[in-house]
Amino acid sequence: MGQYVAPVRDMQFVLHELLQVENELKQLPKHAEVDADIINQVLEEGGKFTSDILFPLNRTGDHEGCRLNQETHEVTTPKGFKEAYRQYIEAGWPSLSADPEYGGQGLPVVLNNAFYEMLNSSNQAWTMYPGLSHGAYECLHEHGTDEQKALYLPKLVSGEWTGTMCLTEAHCGTDLGMLRSKAEPQEDGSYKITGGKIFISAGEHDMVENIIHLVLARLPDAPAGTKGISLFLVPKFLPNADGSLGARNSIFCGAIEEKMGIHGNATCQINMDGATGWLIGQPNKGLNAMFVMMNAARLGVGMQSLGLTEVAYQNALVYAKDRLQMRSLSGVKAPDKPADPIIVHPDVRRMLLTAKAFAEGGRAFSYYIALMIDRELNHPDEEVRKDAADQVALLTPIIKAFLTDNGWIATSEAMQVYGGHGFIAEWGMEQYVRDSRINMIYEGTNTIQSLDLLGRKVLMDNGAKLRKFGAQVQAFVEENGSDEAMSEFITPLADLGDKVTKLTMEIGMKAFQNQDEVGAAAVPYLRVAGHLVFAYFFARMAKIALEKQDSGDSFYKSKLGTARFYFARLLPETAMLIRQARSGSASLMALDADLI
Structure with a gap:
């Protein structure tokens, strides 16, 4: 049961009306020819592929899971996964934003990002197979030798x-x-590499003939700690010079992790016993090289939860319009039926609108970051590239943590809309809750992301990156502050911007005395920062919707209503979060460990 229809209309709104990507891309020589027609065609075809091919495999893949042959160490993916992957390749989807030098289509990251939202909505477990490949491609593209690039990147x-x-x-x-x-x-x-790794997503499967593992390991004379980590390329099969497959390498799947969710993805324990590998980048600089892949993965994880938020919302909405239960408190709404549909009840609407707002806010935010990556990589002006890189660095931990927190909230609320049926597997909603929970954990837990944001991205440069984003918000506030119709959005946005500035300074001063203050404040601080970003984008979207609300297109009335809900019902969470962040570390650290 269930359905997924790609939200192409809202995607087009974000890309064309909010971000005006066609004009943005014209400033990037590499993408100057990418116009609205190309973008819309990719979105429409991507919607068909994900709805028709991938979505039907989501529930069956969860039920069937992956199977490991202990004798051969080979993993069989759920029925239909391999065939869907073949169609994915035949349609050219893996190459969408890759370098044309290695067979890619060279389209912008922002468009690839939109496609990955659809993939994750339709089938997160399946999407993790090609998704991790894209991260490996980016790492090799940035740090691989010419020989490594020539041999591995085209594949x-x-x-x-x-x-x-x-x-x-x-x-x-x-x-x-x-x-x-x-x-x-x-x-x-x-190099001969020996050791064991756990939690390796897509670590072994039957969808392709070779798997390229990027492995962190230590050289014999490596210094202790993170300064002694190197990165190695370790293929499942050792390729010949012409790209054909040679001998089987001694890197094997020893077990598949039994997980709470994403059962359709093979999360493997990987064992290496003298496996042959090659150094990527410089010795003892492996984390520097791997961070290319890790940062791509953090954006990807945010997109996973955005995808789940959208599909959970869609299905809960359909259910709420169909399910009859009690009568409206304000009077009968469906007199021809024995009860009213549950969408008439205020709290059901709260749950639905929470998921809707988190989806639409996350879409605007994540597409903006993807566009900043395009700027960082391709803009001819070095200063523009630097500013874009600063924004990406500042906002990436928020993308990962805020969107995955919100995905957990949204899928839980969507399940609640179903009542008891939400807890039953045949309705499909409980899978989204289970699948979404991992996203808060991997690629650096959300606490790690919060520490990265507050400690590294904000306090370490004395708030320089944060001030750049704050200036962008302030410019919008000043531009629209005299517009009475915008006051319901501009006033709380400006107020939160001031509060974030004061909170940042306060935590920074405390941190000089006690670094635990950073750890105590980091998680609520990130959520406050996330709401600042969402408030900024919802205010911008509301401005467009206000201008077009009488156009006859009900889309804009819906967008305006969602923005009003966000500011009225979700943004006020920041008052509690700011108090939590200010409460300090004393109540957390006062008790001895044996008294907790």
Whole structure:
């Protein structure tokens, strides 16, 4: 049961009316020929592929899961996954935003990002197979040797091979400085790598003939901690010079993790016993190289939760319009029926609008970041590239943490709309709740993202990046402050901007005395910052909707109503969060560990 229809109309609104991407792309020589027709065609075709091919496999893939043959170490994916991947390749989707030098189509990141929203709405577990490959492509494209690029990138771009990132070990998660995997140099320039990795998404499967693992390990003379980590390319099959497959490498799946959700993706324990690999980048600089992939993955994880938020909202809305239960408190709304549809009840609308607002706000925010990545990579003006890079650095941890927190809230609210049926597997909603929960954990837990935002991205540069974004918000406030119709959006936006500035300074002063103050404030601080970003984009969207609300297109009335709901019902969370952030570390750290 269930449905997914790609929200192409809202995607077009964000891309064309809010972000005006066609004009933006004209400033980037690489993408100057990309026009609205190309963008709309990709969105429409992407919507068909995800709705027709991937969505029907979502529930069956969750039910069937992946199976490991312990003798051969081969993994079989759920029925239909392999065939869908073949169609994905044949349609050219893996190459959408990749470099034409290696067979890519060279389209902008912002368009690829929109397509990935659709993929994640239709089937997050399936999407993780090609999604991780794109991160491996970006890492090799940035740090690989010419020989590595020539041999591996065309296969990754075409989708013939997939990629993984192998970081985590059983005794260490985020603290990668503790990893123990070893790499021994060989006379031919290769390395023999030994160790074990866990939680490796898409680590083994039957959808392609070769898998390229990007593995963190230590050289024999490596210094301790994160300064002694190197990155290695370790293929499942060792390729010959012409790209054909050679011998099987000694890197194997030892087990599939039994997970709460995303059952259709093979999350593997990976064992290496003298596996052959090649160094990527410089010795002991592996984290620098891997961060290319990790940052791409953090944006990707945000898109996973945005996708789940959208599909959960769509299905809860259909259910709420159909399900009859009680009568409206303000009088009968469906006199021809034994009860009113539950969408007449205020709290059901609260739940639906929460998911709707989190989806539409997340879409505007994430597409904007993707456009900033296009600017960072391709704008001819160095200063523009630097400003875009600063925005991407500041906002990436918010994308990852705020959107995944919101995805958990939204899918839970959508499940609640179903009442008891939401808890029953056949309705499909409980899967979205289970699938969404992992997104708050991997690619750096949301606490890690919060520490990164407050500690590194804000306090470490004395708020320089934050002030740049704040200036953008302030410019919008000043431009629209005298517009009475916009006051319901501009006043709270300006107020929150001032409060974020004061809160940042206060935490910074406390941190000089006690660094635990940063740890105590970081999580609520990130949510406050996330709401500042959402408030800014909802105010911008409301301005457009106000101008077009009498156009006869009901879309704009819906957009305006969602913006008003956001400011009235969701933004006030910041008052509580600011008090939490200001409360300090004393109540958290006062008790001895054995008294907690």
